[in-house]
Amino acid sequence: MMQLVHRSFRPPAPVPRLHTPRSIELIRTLWHNPIEAWTQAHFEQPVVKTRLPFCDVVVVNSASAVRRVLSDNTENYCKDPFQKRMLAVLSHGLLTAEGPQWRFQRKLMTPLFRPASVKGMARAMAGVVDDVVKHWSARDGSVIDIAEETTDLALEVLAATIFSAELTKRNLRPALRTYFDALGQIDPFDLLDLPDFIPRISRLRASPAIRLLHSAIDEMIAAREQTLEEDRATTTHDLLLLLIRARDPETGQRLTGREVRANILTFMAAGHESTANAITWTLYLLSRSPEWHERVRVEADRETHTPPESLFGRLTVTRAVVEESLRLYPPLAAISRMARNDDELAGIHVKAGTIIVISPYVLHRHRSWGLGADQFDPSRFLPGSREHIDRYAYLPFGAGPRGCIGSVFALQEATLAVAAITRNFELTLQPGHTVWPVHRITLRPGGGLPMLVRRRVSDRRETVVRKLRYA
Numbered sequence: 001m002m003q004l005v006h007r008s009f010r011p012p013a014p015v016p017r018l019h020t021p022r023s024i025e026l027i028r029t030l031w032h033n034p035i036e037a038w039t040q041a042h043f044e045q046p047v048v049k050t051r052l053p054f055c056d057v058v059v060v061n062s063a064s065a066v067r068r069v070l071s072d073n074t075e076n077y078c079k080d081p082f083q084k085r086m087l088a089v090l091s092h093g094l095l096t097a098e099g100p101q102w103r104f105q106r107k108l109m110t111p112l113f114r115p116a117s118v119k120g121m122a123r124a125m126a127g128v129v130d131d132v133v134k135h136w137s138a139r140d141g142s143v144i145d146i147a148e149e150t151t152d153l154a155l156e157v158l159a160a161t162i163f164s165a166e167l168t169k170r171n172l173r174p175a176l177r178t179y180f181d182a183l184g185q186i187d188p189f190d191l192l193d194l195p196d197f198i199p200r201i202s203r204l205r206a207s208p209a210i211r212l213l214h215s216a217i218d219e220m221i222a223a224r225e226q227t228l229e230e231d232r233a234t235t236t237h238d239l240l241l242l243l244i245r246a247r248d249p250e251t252g253q254r255l256t257g258r259e260v261r262a263n264i265l266t267f268m269a270a271g272h273e274s275t276a277n278a279i280t281w282t283l284y285l286l287s288r289s290p291e292w293h294e295r296v297r298v299e300a301d302r303e304t305h306t307p308p309e310s311l312f313g314r315l316t317v318t319r320a321v322v323e324e325s326l327r328l329y330p331p332l333a334a335i336s337r338m339a340r341n342d343d344e345l346a347g348i349h350v351k352a353g354t355i356i357v358i359s360p361y362v363l364h365r366h367r368s369w370g371l372g373a374d375q376f377d378p379s380r381f382l383p384g385s386r387e388h389i390d391r392y393a394y395l396p397f398g399a400g401p402r403g404c405i406g407s408v409f410a411l412q413e414a415t416l417a418v419a420a421i422t423r424n425f426e427l428t429l430q431p432g433h434t435v436w437p438v439h440r441i442t443l444r445p446g447g448g449l450p451m452l453v454r455r456r457v458s459d460r461r462e463t464v465v466r467k468l469r470y471a
Contacts, residue, residue: 009288009289009375009376010374010375010376011285011288011328011329011374011375011376012434012435012436012437013035013328013365013374013437014033014035014036014038014437016038016039016040016042016043017037017038017039017040018039018040019039020037020039020050021037033438033439033446034333034334034439035333035361035437035438035439035443038359038361038362042059042061042359042362043061043362043365043366043367043373044366044367045061046060046061046062046065046346047059047060047061047062047065047345047346047347047348048061049348052355055353055354055355056351056353056354056355057354057355057356057357058345058348058350058354058355058356058357059357059358059359059362060345060346060356060357060358061358061359061362061363061366061368062345062346063368063390063391063392063393064346064392065345065346066358066363066392066393066395066399067391067392067399067400068343068345069337069345069356069358070335070358070392070395070398070399070400070402070403071392071399071400071401073343074400074401074402075340076339076340076341076343077337077338077339077340077356078098078337078338078340079096079098079336079337079338080336080337080338080355081338093105093259093262093263093265093266094106094109094263094266094405095266095270096262097259101259102402104248105255105259105263106401106405108242108243108246109239109242109263109405110405112162112239112242113405113406113408113409115408118408118409118412119309119312119412120309121161121162121409121412122308122309122311122312122412122416123307123308123309124157124160124161125157125160125161125308125412125413125416125417126308126311126416126420127160128153128156128157128160129153129416129417129420129421130420131156132149132153132417132420132421133420133421133424133425136149136421136424136425136453137424137455139453140453140454140455141452141453141454142452142453143430143450143451143452143453144450144451144453145448145449145450145451146280146283146284146427146448146449146450146451147276147277147280147444147445147448147449148448150275150276150277150279150280150283150417151176151177151272151273151276153276153279153417154271154272154273154275154276154279154413155172155176155268155272157272157275157413158267158268158271158272161238161409162238162239162267162409163220163238163239163240163264163267163268172212172213172216172268174209175209175212175213175216176209176213176268176269176272176273178205178208178209213265213268214261214265217261217264217265217268218257218261220240220264221240221244221257221260221261221264224240224241224244225244228241228244239263239264239267240264243255243259243260243263243264244260267406270441271406271409271410273331273441273442273444274331274332274397274404274410274442275331275409275410275413275414277329277331277442277443277444278322278325278326278329278331278410278411278414279413279414279417279418279421280444280445280449281325281328281329281443281445282321282322282325282414282418283418283421283422283427283449283451284427284429284435284445284449284451285321285324285325285328285376286321286418286422286427287427287428287429287451288376289376292317292321292376292378293422295317295321296317296318296321296418296419296422297422297423297456299315299316299317299318299419300315300318300419300420300422300423301423303315303419304423308416311416311419312412312415312416315415315416315419316382316383317378317382318415318418318419318422319381319411319415320378320379320380320381320382320386321378321381321418322411322414322415322418323378323381323386323396323411324376324377324378324380324381326396327364327380327381327394327396328364328365328374328376329361329437329443330360330361330364330395330396330443331396331397331410331442331443332360332395332396332397332398332404332441332442333359333360333361333439333441333442333443334357334358334359334360334361334439335357335358335359335360335395335398336355336356336357336358337355337356337358338353338354338355338356339351339352339353339354339356340352358395360395360396361439361443363393363394363395364393364394364396366393368393369393397410423456424455424456425453425454425455425456426453426454426455426456426457427451427452427453427454428451428452428454429449429450429451429452430450430451430452433447433449433450434447435449
């Protein structure tokens, strides 16, 4: 086979500003798309201090300082009030809980997401991806919104692995999207630190979606509890059952209904959104890079008969492409904490009460990655290079004790999906559509990602030959 010449390109992203915008413009930018507010200094300096109307903010881009906040001195950095206010709907779940409540929930759910457990879910994941391939094949030559399709794929995977069938009995995608849009939009009233009793415009818009999701989850819980009453020997073991049956080993106390609901909503919303966006961005980047598209396709062809349980470990090129996509468009675009006590980060004194912001989007494009930090180059993550990346310079799923519990799950799902789709299809962006990253907790392409989906030319030729042969 001809040796491919590696070329990198610069994916769409805002040009860093020269200076931080003034108050009104900053609030407007943070409301519209927060990643458009970053300045050159954020991508060049290890620490940048900014004064907002109600507090000091320190943006950290030094790997050693990131490690101190997220791991070495984690007890000094708690979830900040601003973040808690934005994520109030998820209160009491794994994402926002702290102290003993968080430790109990994390310990409870960890076994479900250990590498060995996730590996055992590969066959179910592959089955969902196969269904998507069949569905797209029937629409050969059509324009499909890849962002919507991957959202459905991710929800189906959740239903087939950690939630069982209850999750897809309703079409919850519109409600989840409305909910996530509102959840991820920085409200001006939050920036001004106005009291909680003053309604937030963005969250008022999501109220119907939140009520629908709460109702659907409560019905899921009630149905499962009824099933357990009727059949104590049920063989269905998933996250929902785990949460319902959970008992604190010290007190024997169960999770409250609110805690069960918050965790289900957390995994439904954050779990499907982050993985769907990872697949979406990777497919877009591959459509812009014929060299890497070909490398992924060749690898997928070679491994097509590998059992699903072993496939993830053999797709080294595909995984590298997914990880590079996660570097450029991380699902977790910003992490924030509040300093409980004075501390020092990268030589800068940090006062108690200061808000610490770690933005994987900025960190992954920081000049510490080199001159090509904003270019698409999956070779960074191939064996021999991946080992030299500092653990705290690359954190698409966070890091430390509160790192995303489902990171291996998401990476495996995305890798299997990208390999299968690339093996079967050629994707081309719809003419006239502009791709632009929009920050709503995760980074998603604004306006979706409409692409022309065509089966590989060789596959279409083989189909024609078979038809002629048996005509």
